[in-house]
Amino acid sequence: MDPGLIYDIKPQDYINYLCAMNYTRHQIQIFSKKSEIYCSNATLDLNYPSFMLVLNNTNTTRSTFQRVLTNVGTSSSSYRAVVDTPPTGMNVVVQPSVISFEGKYSTAKFEVTVDVDITDAPPTYYGYFGNCGYLSWFEVNGSHVVRSPIVSAIASSRPPLGA
Numbered sequence: 105m106d107p108g109l110i111y112d113i114k115p116q117d118y119i120n121y122l123c124a125m126n127y128t129r130h131q132i133q134i135f136s137k138k139s140e141i142y143c144s145n146a147t148l149d150l151n152y153p154s155f156m157l158v159l160n161n162t163n164t165t166r167s168t169f170q171r172v173l174t175n176v177g178t179s180s181s182s183y184r185a186v187v188d189t190p191p192t193g194m195n196v197v198v199q200p201s202v203i204s205f206e207g208k209y210s211t212a213k214f215e216v217t218v219d220v221d222i223t224d225a226p227p228t229y230y231g232y233f234g235n236c237g238y239l240s241w242f243e244v245n246g247s248h249v250v251r252s253p254i255v256s257a258i259a260s261s262r263p264p265l266g267a
Contacts, residue, residue, distance in 0.1 A: 108248030109183065109241060111153040112174045112211075116142075124148045153250075155239070157218055159258035164221045172213050173241070173250070175205035182244040185214070189237035189254070195219040196237060196254060203241070220256045234258075 115136065122132045123143035132141045149169055157167045175181060182205070185198040196218050203212035220235060234257045241250040 106177070106248075107250065108175070108177050108181070108243060108246070109173045109250045110176055111151050111171060111252075113151045116145075117150060119143075120145045120147050121150050153252045155216055155218065155252065155254040157220055157254075157256040159220060159222065159256055163223045164219070165256070166217065166219050169216045169218070170213065171216065172211050173203065174211050175208060177205075177248070178208055180207050180210075181205050181246060181248075183241040183248075183250070184244055186240045186242060187237060187254075188240070190235055192224065193220060193222055194235050194237050194254070194256065196239065198239060202244075216254070218254060218256070222256075222258065 119132055119136055119138075119141060120143070122135065123141075123146035125148070127135075129141045129143070133139065151171055155167075155169050157165055159165050173183075183203050185201045185203075187196045187198060189196055196216060199215050199217075203214055205212060216239060222235070234255065236256070237254045239252045239254060241248075243249070
């Protein structure tokens with residue numbers, strides 16, 4: 105298997121997430137089996153290969169995600185970001201749009217900003233509205249493609265159809 109790039113994650117990243125979820129140090133010690141827990145970098149943004157937005161009640165939201173990719177290929181390489189989104193309701197910006205790796209196990213940081221506006225969306229009848237797109241990293245002069253979903257969702261208070 106040769107994925108080219110991975111979204112690497114370490115145990116401390118999960119601890120930071122649990123800290124941000126307001127778990128107590130004692131609860132995190134039970135999960136992690138660690139005696140010392142450090143919550144100075146608490147965040148709800150795990151380095152996952154997906155992006156999820158929960159919409160607010162004003163029909164619009166903006167979320168910014170920070171990610172780090174690790175090159176697991178054998179040589180230096182560059183990748184170009186391509187975003188595929190629905191025709192309306194979602195706008196995605198990736199910075200930088202090209203990332204480069206010096207060699208195996210080198211890393212590159214990038215940021216994804218997603219704006220969602222469901223003002224003109226059709227009504228929901230089952231209490232759910234969702235929207236999705238994709239971020240793909242295409243290897244320049246290579247064959248690797250790393251694709252990540254971008255999903256937005258809102259729970260609606262509308263009753264189910266026929267209710």
